[in-house]
Amino acid sequence: MLSDAKAIAETVKRVSPSTLVILDGVCSVASEEIRMDAWGIDCVVGASQKGISVPPGLSITALSPRALDVVKNRTQPIAAYFASYARWLPVMQSYEAGTPAYFATPSVNLIYALEASLNSIVAGPVSLEDRFKLHREASARFRTQARELGFETVAVSDDASANGMTALYTPEDVPPPALIGALAKRDIVIAGGLHKDIKTKYIRCASSIRPRPSLSRSSGPRD
Numbered sequence: 424m425l426s427d428a429k430a431i432a433e434t435v436k437r438v439s440p441s442t443l444v445i446l447d448g449v450c451s452v453a454s455e456e457i458r459m460d461a462w463g464i465d466c467v468v469g470a471s472q473k474g475i476s477v478p479p480g481l482s483i484t485a486l487s488p489r490a491l492d493v494v495k496n497r498t499q500p501i502a503a504y505f506a507s508y509a510r511w512l513p514v515m516q517s518y519e520a521g522t523p524a525y526f527a528t529p530s531v532n533l534i535y536a537l538e539a540s541l542n543s544i545v546a547g548p549v550s551l552e553d554r555f556k557l558h559r560e561a562s563a564r565f566r567t568q569a570r571e572l573g574f575e576t577v578a579v580s581d582d583a584s585a586n587g588m589t590a591l592y593t594p595e596d597v598p599p600p601a602l603i604g605a606l607a608k609r610d611i612v613i614a615g616g617l618h619k620d621i622k623t624k625y626i627r628c629a630s631s632i633r634p635r636p637s638l639s640r641s642s643g644p645r646d
């Protein structure tokens with residue numbers, strides 16, 4: 424599903440200016456337009472494994488200065504240990520100042536992978552705007568073809584469909600586990616449903632984009 428994050432953030436700011444707006448961007452970071460500053464979003468919670476195309480294992484979070492102030496001025500201590508901003512922020516600030524600091528060993532391999540991916544996203548052959556456009560086009564094509572094959576989108580309309588991932592109800596005679604298994608035999612990996620009310624009825628497919636072949640370093644087409 425694609426939420427109208429801009430309108431939600433604007434509404435929250437109007438009705439309750441002190442409320443922080445937190446966006447779950449696990450799927451959407453790097454596949455959908457998210458204007459954190461311009462839309463007044465205070466926190467974007469992301470992860471490595473979807474739009475950013477890195478193996479799973481990193482939680483990637485961006486905070487606005489306002490949200491950071493809230494973190495710093497908490498009266499109750501943060502309950503989390505490893506995931507506490509209070510423990511990681513001094514480490515991050517030290518590194519930014521050019522001096523190392525330690526709290527716990529980070530997932531170094533994943534952070535190298537993240538750097539490679541972010542470099543290709545921000546400095547690769549496709550601009551961020553074009554990247555979002557390619558995602559919109561790829562998912563629109565994918566939805567059209569899936570509908571022709573008898574699938575129905577879980578999103579009620581194209582406007583409400585995410586562009587980095589498409590959730591599809593399978594036809595009655597095609598149970599998701601059978602389809603997922605058959606595709607896996609062809610080295611195509613898709614995921615089952617998660618929403619508790621409908622999870623046995625639908626599949627989730629990531630629609631990734633194809634870099635311009637002339638500038639791509641991979642030998643074959645990627646899709």
Ligand SMILES: *Cc1c(COP(=O)(O)O)cnc(C)c1O
Pocket residue numbers: 447448449450451470473
């Ligand atoms: C996939 C997804 C999640 C789940 O992420 P995990 O890293 O598996 O916890 C949460 N939110 C959104 C929007 C997602 O697409």
